[in-house]
């Protein structure tokens with residue numbers, strides 16, 4: 001009887017062991033197949049090799065009119081993958097150094113000699129001294145950087161993704177007003193996925209515009225609830241010189257917003273990105289015992305750090321420049337998409353789909 005028990009136990013153990021081995025083996029095979037079909041790799045020459053699964057997915061998601069062009073962009077020759085570029089640096093540490101920072105940034109942007117109008121400095125002083133500062137809005141050195149960027153390039157029209165209270169939209173509008181004057185036709189389109197403000201659901205998104213900047217309200221057009229797809233109704237192709245992205249910071253959302261906006265930005269136009277150090281800063285804070293309700297997403301940081309074209313860092317804010325050929329964004333995006341997503345699992349398939357769809361407008 002005893003012997004029977006021992007044998008039965010040993011057999012059960014053997015079956016369990018072999019089923020574990022089989023399961024591990026199957027997992028390995030599945031991972032290898034997934035890597036082979038879906039994970040881009042880099043050749044010795046530094047080119048991105050696009051696997052068949054990805055190629056088919058990209059082409060499948062594109063409208064018929066773009067499929068051949070997309071296919072030719074990715075096959076048979078491997079796509080050139082540029083390595084991350086070093087960033088130029090221009091930080092605005094205080095109002096006292098705003099003018100020197102502005103001159104420095106103007107030279108970087110090819111407009112050496114441009115200086116800020118006195119009314120801009122006055123406005124910034126009033127903003128620094130304001131009584132109420134809502135959480136989640138950009139900080140002092142960030143709005144100095146954003147002001148200088150918009151003021152130097154002085155476009156007529158700027159698009160922003162991520163309104164919240166409307167503070168940064170007002171900052172952009174003020175920079176346009178100080179360049180073009182009160183009666184000029186210049187404006188900001190600001191887009192937010194929520195109608196009720198994320199930090200205070202009793203108030204509408206963008207409430208701070210009327211509350212703190214009523215003189216700029218006529219220059220700011222609010223688009224809620226919308227996401228970055230609405231830009232196709234707000235701008236023409238190749239129109240925008242600057243856009244500002246400060247929405248969902250979880251990878252790959254900043255990349256998706258950038259790819260959706262890219263067709264509407266001029267070649268060599270600029271995308272200002274907020275929170276390009278949020279992952280690193282947030283991680284350190286969490287390790288030091290702080291609780292961050294929104295975690296420490298790296299989406300904007302990875303996008304900025306891996307950007308292979310022109311870029312300027314201003315602390316936790318930075319700007320990346322579009323290349324002449326927008327289709328060069330596709331191999332860059334595919335590479336970044338191989339980094340695990342930070343968005344929730346159920347949102348990931350929608351994000352993949354949207355990313356692949358965005359490629360069609362880049363060729």
Ligand SMILES: C[S@@+](CC[C@H](N)C(=O)[O-])C[C@H]1O[C@@H](n2cnc3c(N)ncnc32)[C@H](O)[C@@H]1O
Pocket residue numbers: 136137138161162163164165166167168169191192193194198226227228246247248253
């Ligand atoms: C960090 S806050 C923006 C702060 C604002 N730029 C400022 O400094 O005044 C992020 C905002 O993005 C919005 N948001 C989140 N995901 C979005 C998406 N996919 N599209 C558009 N807006 C989004 C949120 O509702 C929130 O209001």
